[in-house]
Amino acid sequence: MNPSLSRLDKEQKRLIMIGGKGGVGKTTCASAIALHFSLQGKRTLIISSDPTPSLSDIFEMEIGDQETAIKDAPNLYGIEISSEVVLKKWKERFGPEIFEIVSSFASLDYDFVDYIGGAPGIEEEYMLNYILELVEGGQYDLVVWDTAPAGHTLRLLHLPQIFLKHLEAATKFYMNLYSYFEKLKDTVKLRKGKRSLLEIISGWEDLAEKVVRFIRDPQKSEFIIVTIPEALGVKQTERIVQDFDDYQLKVNHLIVNYVVREADCEFHKQRREMQQNYIKILQDQYSGRIQLTEIPLSPREIKGVERIKKISDILFG
Numbered sequence: 001m002n003p004s005l006s007r008l009d010k011e012q013k014r015l016i017m018i019g020g021k022g023g024v025g026k027t028t029c030a031s032a033i034a035l036h037f038s039l040q041g042k043r044t045l046i047i048s049s050d051p052t053p054s055l056s057d058i059f060e061m062e063i064g065d066q067e068t069a070i071k072d073a074p075n076l077y078g079i080e081i082s083s084e085v086v087l088k089k090w091k092e093r094f095g096p097e098i099f100e101i102v103s104s105f106a107s108l109d110y111d112f113v114d115y116i117g118g119a120p121g122i123e124e125e126y127m128l129n130y131i132l133e134l135v136e137g138g139q140y141d142l143v144v145w146d147t148a149p150a151g152h153t154l155r156l157l158h159l160p161q162i163f164l165k166h167l168e169a170a171t172k173f174y175m176n177l178y179s180y181f182e183k184l185k186d187t188v189k190l191r192k193g194k195r196s197l198l199e200i201i202s203g204w205e206d207l208a209e210k211v212v213r214f215i216r217d218p219q220k221s222e223f224i225i226v227t228i229p230e231a232l233g234v235k236q237t238e239r240i241v242q243d244f245d246d247y248q249l250k251v252n253h254l255i256v257n258y259v260v261r262e263a264d265c266e267f268h269k270q271r272r273e274m275q276q277n278y279i280k281i282l283q284d285q286y287s288g289r290i291q292l293t294e295i296p297l298s299p300r301e302i303k304g305v306e307r308i309k310k311i312s313d314i315l316f317g
């Protein structure tokens, strides 16, 4: 029997993240999982941060970067968020504070914020904040996040930690500056009524910590990895699970997609044999720790609510 994801029915997860390497069926699984919960009456948002819009394809309608009701699926909403939009949101959220900090000791244009916003990793860093805002905004019971392919997701998970490290260094730096200004108080007048630099920075720190706490909270967040029964899939899964372990994030479910069930020709018989070999390896590797749920290879691509529903039924048994 194919173990199912039905455990999740009894839990009240707020965020489900779907990860895995490119092309393994992440968007398909994320859509099927989101559809499943929306049909249970949960207001569900599926969010794709893939640079190439994919939800529009699978749901056969234009979705884009605004929360959009999915046709033929009550309670289900979708959004495809591009890095430009995330960067814009980052600027709206942090721009004024960064400017406040910098302009208190240097005379600079607001353009400076654009300059900082151009630093690599900013948008990924903000993505998690943005998702948390959506989760906590109260508009949705559940957010399902179809992440961009491969290592990208893991980089995202590392970021709050890296961010905190940066902040630590930055805080020390500003402390020094601050005491310097304190000493010069009489000669250099800091504008009145402003929050201290440390107050602003500790606000950022709180935010980064909140994100880390949330994604580590097994009551609220769930990570599901999608893979394929091939050597590459086994290797990549190993790496992802290891990385998650390092960050104290637990993976409970692994979806093995494109499994050949019936083989009525030599070609498919060989493929099935090859796949079964890797499924066995995955089972041995994770037995008792991570549950494996298989999705059979379908003769057709998975498009439209009706076919996605079939995948939901397979996943939730």
Ligand SMILES: Nc1ncnc2c1ncn2[C@@H]1O[C@H](COP(=O)(O)OP(=O)(O)OP(=O)(O)O)[C@@H](O)[C@H]1O
Pocket: 021, 022, 023, 024, 025, 026, 027, 028, 029, 050, 054, 148, 149, 257, 258, 259, 295, 296, 297, 298, 299, 300, 301, 302, 303
């Ligand atoms: N079990 C399946 N049987 C047949 N086709 C499938 C199955 N699962 C997914 N597909 C098809 O495979 C293609 C890739 O799936 P999907 O877009 O979900 O992968 P992805 O991991 O999101 O890819 P990317 O990394 O590019 O975002 C799609 O055309 C989808 O319809």
Ligand SMILES: [Mg+2]
Pocket: 026, 027, 028, 050, 054, 146
């Ligand atoms: Mg995808």
